Amino acid sequence: MVKVKILPDKENASAEVAQELYDLIVEKPDAVIGVATGSTPELAYELLAEKVKANNIDVSQLQFFALDEYINLPWDHPESYHSVINRTVTVPLGVDPSQVHVPEAPDDAAEGPVRYYDEQIEAAGGIDVQLLGIGRNGHIGFNEPGTPFDAPTHVGRLTDMTRQDNSRFFDSVEEVPPLAVTQGIGTILKSRKAILMAFGDAKADAIRDSLAQPPAEERPGSGLQLHSDCIFYLDEAAAAKVDSELLKVN
Ligand code: PGA
Numbered sequence: 001m002v003k004v005k006i007l008p009d010k011e012n013a014s015a016e017v018a019q020e021l022y023d024l025i026v027e028k029p030d031a032v033i034g035v036a037t038g039s040t041p042e043l044a045y046e047l048l049a050e051k052v053k054a055n056n057i058d059v060s061q062l063q064f065f066a067l068d069e070y071i072n073l074p075w076d077h078p079e080s081y082h083s084v085i086n087r088t089v090t091v092p093l094g095v096d097p098s099q100v101h102v103p104e105a106p107d108d109a110a111e112g113p114v115r116y117y118d119e120q121i122e123a124a125g126g127i128d129v130q131l132l133g134i135g136r137n138g139h140i141g142f143n144e145p146g147t148p149f150d151a152p153t154h155v156g157r158l159t160d161m162t163r164q165d166n167s168r169f170f171d172s173v174e175e176v177p178p179l180a181v182t183q184g185i186g187t188i189l190k191s192r193k194a195i196l197m198a199f200g201d202a203k204a205d206a207i208r209d210s211l212a213q214p215p216a217e218e219r220p221g222s223g224l225q226l227h228s229d230c231i232f233y234l235d236e237a238a239a240a241k242v243d244s245e246l247l248k249v250n
Helices: 010-027 042-054 081-093 115-123 158-170 185-189 201-211 220-228 246-248
Strands: 004-006 032-036 065-067 068-070 129-132 154-157 179-182 193-198 231-235
Touching: 004 010, 004 193, 004 201, 010 042, 010 115, 010 129, 032 081, 042 081, 042 201, 068 081, 068 246, 115 185, 158 231, 179 231, 193 201, 193 220, 220 231
Parallel strands: 004 231, 032 065, 032 129, 129 193, 193 231
Antiparallel strands: 068 179, 154 179
16 A cells, blocks of 8 residues: 655655654664665655764664666766665765675676575565655666566666666766666565655656556556555655545545
């Protein structure tokens, strides 16, 4: 089931998400947190790190599991998710890199399951809170339309739209790797709580398709309707195409 919270803007929504994460960390110092990359969660990470520092919170027992990573992009490339998570989560929060896990697959990996990562998540006790963004085509992680809802962590192929959207982080679209390793929707559905953030009108169609239509694999975000505890934090622009009657029900 998905709850929806609409805030006037990204700043307010990010502050609420940062507070939720902060409360979790204070209550459960060994919490396991799933972290997303992309522009959307960056402000929430910044605000969380400020709170953690200001209140001198012990972060030494936390564990983090990144949602995804490109294949065949060196980890020291500034846009690898190893680098991005290090820059936005590990360093600002002051956690040891050994507490932060990013999925990995060899440069010549073929499409298919990558089971060790789900096993690592399970061995850590499962994910308490999984953060998510959403692509314009509704993807969550790199689970592109058509990905089975029970997929484990796997290597998958990016759509042209996703490579085009992510080319803003690279010099050209050709430089965006065509393959990535991603937690599967099955992995995401096992998290105890999922928090999806979406801001701006470019996400309005994906949000409508995730909430207002029955779950279907061509709409990856709609798979979150099958999650036992999921909340969408939206700004008004991202929520603009969702019928207000539906939001009342939620
Ligand atoms: P964004 O990406 O946060 O950079 O918009 C979201 C996504 O593609 O999942």
